[in-house]
Amino acid sequence: MITGDASYIKKINRSLIISKIIEHGMISRADLAKITGLNKATISVQAAELLAEELIIETQQEHKNLGRRPIMLSINHHAGYSLGIDLDKRVITFTLSDLSGSPLDSRSIEIAASDYNQIIELLAEQINHYKQRCTHAPYGLIGVVIGIHGIVNNDESIYFVPYHRWHNKNMKADLQNETGINIYIENNANLCSFAEIVYKHYQSENLLSVSLYSGIGLGIMVNSKLLKGCDGYAGEIGHMIIVPDGLPCGCGNLGCWEQYASESSFMKQLSKNHHKENVTYDEIQHWLLEQDPVTSKLMKDYIKFLSYGLNNIINLYNPEILVINSELLRLYPNALDEIKAHLTSTVGQYRKLQISEFGKNACSMGACALGIKNFLEINELCLAIDESKMQKEFISQ
Template sequence: MAAYQQTVKLANKSIILNTIREQEPISRAALAQTLGLTKATVSSLVEELINEQYCYQTGLGKSSGGRRPLMLQFNEKAGYSLSCDIGVNYILTVLTDLRGSVIHEISRSFDTNDFTRTVMEIKVMLDECLVKAENAPFGLVGIGFGVPGLVDKNGTILTTPNLDWTQSNVKEIFEDQYGVPVVVTNEANAGAYGEKTFGSARHTSSFVYVSAGIGIGAGIVLDDRLVMGAGGLSGEIGHTTIKDEGRSCRCGSKGCWEMYASEMALLRSFPENGHDLENLLSKAETDAAVRNALEEIGYYLGVGLTNIIHTFNPEKIVIGNRLAKAERFIAEAMYASVKERTLPQLYNQTDISFSRSYYYAAPYGLTAFNIETFLQKQFLPPATAGSTPS
């Protein structure tokens, strides 16, 4: 087969498979109609996809007059994906199938300041997850890492402002160890992509995911695309200034948003608490000082959200990461603060909510990156260098 025809065929297979993933269960006739391909082309490519175990035939669908059609579904058991959300004070590893359903997860409180110890701990956790994986034709398709730091477009970690890492070659270490593609990205971008793919922003084309943990980062999706910026570093919104001569930040600047509205800002007010957010939240029920501190966090969260609304005019802002746990103590002050300072025209167009799946937002996004990277690679045309079109 000519290289050109081969390329077209692979592209069509890839489009068919992606349409099955998005619209399953779907019949061959519906695929042909949706994609503008002939029924014969669809049938022969679907046959290949079934033989290669990317999809399978399921029960009968509704008839539109004639025989009830056989429906097709994506084979979520064709492989599995690992993702690892590295926080400043925790590690979360998640094993999922190719539809993003969680097979196994491990969450540990862990001081990730020491790079070598952190890498060792992650390997232990990933291996514990892998024990739970069942046999699958493609096995492990990739590992994704979300890190609290600046990560460029190639997955190189440039700096981790809240961690004292002196080396950061996560991609190389884990590619060597596991022999699969490794995706490394900023945890807020991963979270945004998770909300976009599997979460509450699935049907929203312009939204901002605000990851409020020890620091604050944002993943920005405009017109259905994750905005990465010139070097892949967009979304460092925790370091925008909200007080010009304010508290000194680890980034070297003063008055950064995350010095007032993050988990760190809250915990620093209660040093005797042992830096335990859950403990502090349970104290808030009875302790007015804790409640007041939480309300202040809500107020400053609203100040920064106002800047986001005026800059991007998003349909939706989703607040995720650990501070989402504090919703019932911070929400009222936050909404009031936003309403007070946002132009009404913009205010009315923006829905602000707390992530329901905040815990999984980053792993979900990483899972989506892994699966997409894998499927793209599977349908790449063979190298055609040196060949001439015939």
């Protein structure tokens, strides 16, 4: 049985109240009491404190019935801002969101080098830039979450980043010293799966998200919590061997899945076959629409190898929802049907298979959401992007 003193119980109640206000967008005190099971006095006290802290605001709901309009509570979207960063091998993406999780600003910076100190300097410069932009808000920049395309320990230190060849780096401490902002470090695939749960599938008890970009990572959400393993290394599914004695991988093994089914491996092979460097997504889309035989053949092979790994994942985890995060597959109209045609096992079962709507924004959006969750100190978070408010009402300094 869980026990605690009055302050602990108050903290639990506060977390529950904030979660439900965010989930419903706008809710009255009376409805909040019904949903949470807390008495009206507790709701009133907590609401008064949150109003005084400027974390929530009061509004009156429009209605045509006679009588007094109910006073509604909602999160103060502009009380603070969360910065999500996707640190990939060649590009760093920065996304700023308000407390509702709506993105207000997103941009990318290309990087040519892997020098750790240079990248720390670049990150610190950008974080301080966003910090200054957010000074008008009561809580300013509430936190920064960085998605790493590599192995992250449970203590948020970086164990290994294959492309940059970083070993045992404490980016969290290094950036906090440079910026004075709360920094959180997480694996990119975990953040992608967190974005799917928070924005799209918050009712799911069992969701997997496979990210297919510079490598392949698996984010595992069970009962709304990330399954990370004893050290934090769970989900490195790209290093599952699917071709014995196959292509060499940066991890030291041969025949790893990501050598055959990551987008970087596909684009490398496509560039070679088309005798050009660094093909773009626009070029791939054009070749697919034109039914270019080289591109079509490579795409068929790519989906075959992708399906091998997905079949293994399904057999291992029996997911309720399996989300594939891939810009490449978003360009290919028949992708899902062709993948499903390869998943013919009568043993492996899943309920829903889909391609992520977020694409390459999944990691940075998940990072923004995790920053909000950490700042508000809540157990559950359910967000909805308000498209009409995106790119509006943010004061640029």
